[in-house]
Amino acid sequence: MTYRQPAQIDDRTRAERLTRRFTELYGHPPHGVWRAPGRVNLIGEHTDYNDGFVLPFAIDRAAMVAVRLKQSSDSAAHSADLASSYAPDGGLAKVSFTIAELAPGSVDGWGAYPAGVVHVLAGLDGIDVPGFEVLLDSTVPVGAGLSSSHAVEVATIVALNDLLGLGLSHPDLARLTQRAENEFVGAPTGIMDQSASLMGRAGGALFLDCRTLESEIVPLPLAEHGLSVLVIDTKVAHSHADGGYAARRASCERAATTLGVTSLRDLSATADDAAPAPFLDALDVETARRVRHVQTENRRVLETVERLRHGDLNGVGKLLTESHVSLREDYQVSCFELDLAVASALNAGALGARMTGGGFGGSAIALVHAVQLGQIRDAVLSAFTAHELQTPDIFTVLPADGAERITGSSELSVG
Structure with missing residues (x-):
């Protein structure tokens, strides 16, 4: 279609x-x-x-x-x-x-x-x-x-x-x-x-x-590469003024104090996906997972920038999906609707997908070949219908x- x-x-x-x-x-x-x-x-x-x-x-x-x-x-x-x-x-x-x-x-x-x-x-x-x-x-x-x-x-x-x-x-x-x-x-x-x-x-x-x-x-020439960024607005309302967002920020600030750094930015952005052992010694498990997300997410940003500088837009997709997994598992700011949007877009052929924004609702994005927009949109809509969820708004955006x-x-x- x-x-x-x-x-x-x-x-x-x-x-x-x-x-x-x-x-x-x-x-x-x-x-x-x-x-x-x-x-x-x-x-x-x-x-x-x-x-x-x-x-x-x-x-x-x-x-x-x-x-x-x-x-x-x-x-x-x-x-x-x-x-x-x-x-x-x-x-x-x-x-x-x-x-x-x-x-x-x-x-x-x-x-x-x-x-x-x-x-x-x-x-x-x-x-x-x-x-x-x-x-x-x-x-x-x-x-x-x-x-x-x-x-x-x-x-x-x-x-x-x-x-x-x-x-x-x-x-x-x-x-x-x-x-x-x-x-x-x-x-x-x-x-x-x-x-x-x-x-x-x-x-x-x-x-x-x-x-x-x-x-x-950083160049993001989507059309030149036959790509689009698809936004899937789940219609699950969220607000940055509510408690979940503030709690995550407070957790990061406490972790930085415990680890003796000004902010979590000061931790290496080159760590792998396993939280370094010293964090587990100094922090509770939940806080260590929060730290791991920030650390690995900084690494993913730097790698994405390098890929874009070299025109490797297709390679960005994997990093988007890794980001969503980290936000879902370590930072715990996703929700069922966001996870469903990401999974259904990936299953239909998206190069990568993740929630975007503060979480607890809102939108997911998918990096897709423009020729596949119709099939990916239909797959997401079908998944939401099958789960008797509110119909999401789905649209493309350009820089x-x-x-x-x-x-x-x-x-x-x-x-």
Whole structure:
């Protein structure tokens, strides 16, 4: 069967539609429209908050914000008014807050993500964040492990960076959005997702050192090799703010302290798949398995990067599958639906497959020959039907450019 994915609306058309809807909503046009993509993490899971290595790529699904800074003469000049198309009834969900009164826990739901960004910006010396209006739209699936929340945060912070002329660099913006997640939203996430959304490039994956934020775009020419990355959204919702993710991070931090290292990054990334004996002496069995995953996952990232540098995309598949086994067995963040998606894709001919994202639900990815997309998709759907599970969303993604302004000028006077 031939696989056909529904065509997506191009960014310019989306921006024009968002501008019209913003104008209808607020009674005047926005100062501009910005987009920030979601991401797929090709490999390197739960290594980011351990100062390790990751290899994500920005995808061709993105959050988009139309933004207007309020003038001093506007009513409620120091408040932010936000609207989003996330409302389940097809309408608009709305959130408002006074910037000076923002504090962790003061805004919940989807509004916490842009509010967190505003909170950390307003806390920087010499930065006065005025009131503003936002209309948000996103094509990044929510709860699928593709960083829908980070896309919203990045779109917001890039827009404010431009509009306020702050001149913050991509690493600056990445660290600030991480602070927004950690301190305001309450999710102990690492630095990977926002970095991919900010620094991704079409045709490549972002090889990122999460300690230094040094990065390199590694070629990922899928189409040239007749390959596709298939995303299987299991529809099992997950949240980085829940306890499982935080527990894994805390376990890693305790292990690093016990082993006398700053972070698990400082352990050799060249170990084999058996945890070194000293770990078993110093750590309980469960924690040693967590450490082993981080250690071997860093090795898999480095090997994947080398294979991509040499054009060996087919060889990457085995490493993806090894990553999933480690996440399932050692880190224990998979679930039945993710395991089923991976197994059914592999059985139908995928070169490799694994869960992607924080786990406990969300999506799996499969590296597949493009000519096999139809048969692999059908195999996954049949497996989910046989187990009487919710029908997954299955679609392909391509490496895309990172966050950028689509329309409008950054040179505005606010007063």
